[in-house]
Amino acid sequence: MEFTASGAPAATGCAPRICLVTMGCAKNEVDSAAMARRLAAAGYRIVEAPDGADVIVVNTCSFIQAATEESLEAIFEAASLPRVAAGDASIVVAGCMPARYGDDLADELVEARAFVPCSKEDDIVEVVASLAGPASGDAPSDAADAAGPVFSYVKISDGCDRFCSYCTIPLIRGRYRSFGYEDIRADAARAVEEGAREIVLIAQDTGRWGQDLPGNRDLAWLVDQLAVELPDTWLRVMYVQPEGVTDALLAVMAQRENVCSYLDIPLQHVSARLLRAMNRAGSAEKFAALIDHIRALVPDVTLRTTLIAGFPGETEDDFEALCDFVAEAPFDYVGVFPYSREEGTKAFDLPDQLDEDEKLERAQVLRDVADTVCGARVAARIGRAMPVLVEGAEEDGQLYGRAQCQAPEVDGVTYVDGGNPGEVVQTVIADTLLYEMEGECR
Numbered sequence: 001m002e003f004t005a006s007g008a009p010a011a012t013g014c015a016p017r018i019c020l021v022t023m024g025c026a027k028n029e030v031d032s033a034a035m036a037r038r039l040a041a042a043g044y045r046i047v048e049a050p051d052g053a054d055v056i057v058v059n060t061c062s063f064i065q066a067a068t069e070e071s072l073e074a075i076f077e078a079a080s081l082p083r084v085a086a087g088d089a090s091i092v093v094a095g096c097m098p099a100r101y102g103d104d105l106a107d108e109l110v111e112a113r114a115f116v117p118c119s120k121e122d123d124i125v126e127v128v129a130s131l132a133g134p135a136s137g138d139a140p141s142d143a144a145d146a147a148g149p150v151f152s153y154v155k156i157s158d159g160c161d162r163f164c165s166y167c168t169i170p171l172i173r174g175r176y177r178s179f180g181y182e183d184i185r186a187d188a189a190r191a192v193e194e195g196a197r198e199i200v201l202i203a204q205d206t207g208r209w210g211q212d213l214p215g216n217r218d219l220a221w222l223v224d225q226l227a228v229e230l231p232d233t234w235l236r237v238m239y240v241q242p243e244g245v246t247d248a249l250l251a252v253m254a255q256r257e258n259v260c261s262y263l264d265i266p267l268q269h270v271s272a273r274l275l276r277a278m279n280r281a282g283s284a285e286k287f288a289a290l291i292d293h294i295r296a297l298v299p300d301v302t303l304r305t306t307l308i309a310g311f312p313g314e315t316e317d318d319f320e321a322l323c324d325f326v327a328e329a330p331f332d333y334v335g336v337f338p339y340s341r342e343e344g345t346k347a348f349d350l351p352d353q354l355d356e357d358e359k360l361e362r363a364q365v366l367r368d369v370a371d372t373v374c375g376a377r378v379a380a381r382i383g384r385a386m387p388v389l390v391e392g393a394e395e396d397g398q399l400y401g402r403a404q405c406q407a408p409e410v411d412g413v414t415y416v417d418g419g420n421p422g423e424v425v426q427t428v429i430a431d432t433l434l435y436e437m438e439g440e441c442r
């Protein structure tokens, strides 16, 4: 066997090994999976562990400062691996960070041998080839024999045209671009072939899908079409801005059993003045009316939202009104984020910025309000019958999965007493603990 300067076996004689490390949100996971598919198709071997890889691709998140810092930590961790330190393996920094910071990054981040911003991710094979040499033939991957995940994210567009004043996404990801139906259907069908029983449609702004495509296709049409083509698969839509909630979409949710009656509607705040400063629309009254309308058309709908605490100019009265809204509006899940002041955004220059401690404190107060209200709504499901998609088992063998009212990774899980991963079991909810549920199979 041939050894390298770091003492690790050399990669000569077999396909170069590539490890993708993904930071940030589900949208980045989808991008990493697409890069992995391209690399595998080109003959590279995709591995799980970075310490044996010839190239480590860190797919970064740079949406807010905290995410940038986490991505930097991942890069420095990769740089400290013996094979990287000895020069036998290389780091590629991909995704949002090179898109946001551009050429400045190359001077600052000497650990990286190459940068691939999100708009250039199709070039990943050429970039890896320039570092690790070409690959040929079918290469096995660490995950080749493993069952695919029970759910799969499918991205339906990229970019965003809304330009919320606090958000870096339009700077990083560019203008809104809907993906064509055939591509979305192919991604969903491949995930189902690999074992997915639930497809989660994601984008920065899913409700806008189709507006830039020829014809009259919209999100409601897309979801309906996929629901018909994949009748045994659950479909879920995330990140529908309030303006994207249409009666047609609600009708599809109400009519199609395999479309989860679940809406994730980012409101961000309820003060009309602050929403205007955010370059968004709405008010507490308008949002309350929207929620009533949704519940009238889809009575069993599960609602999630995200809110920002401590936006510049948020007075104590504004914050109190936000807490009151959460206490009264029937949301099942609420994600709370302290405002993050990001360079390059309009909100960066707004007056009346709150200090960091105040923002963190308000966010925690709001989370506590949400936990009380949402925890009670989850507890009210005790005694209700609902199907649960079994996802896996804990180390002690306890099976868990999710009901249609629980989105992956954010809403907790349901522990069940029967079934196998990938199977939908009929349960009755026997108990809850804040956001977790316990279902007894019938």
Ligand code: SF4
Pocket: 160, 161, 162, 163, 164, 167, 168, 169, 170, 204, 205, 241
């Ligand atoms: S809708 Fe607003 S917050 Fe969401 S990605 Fe677009 S600009 Fe950012």
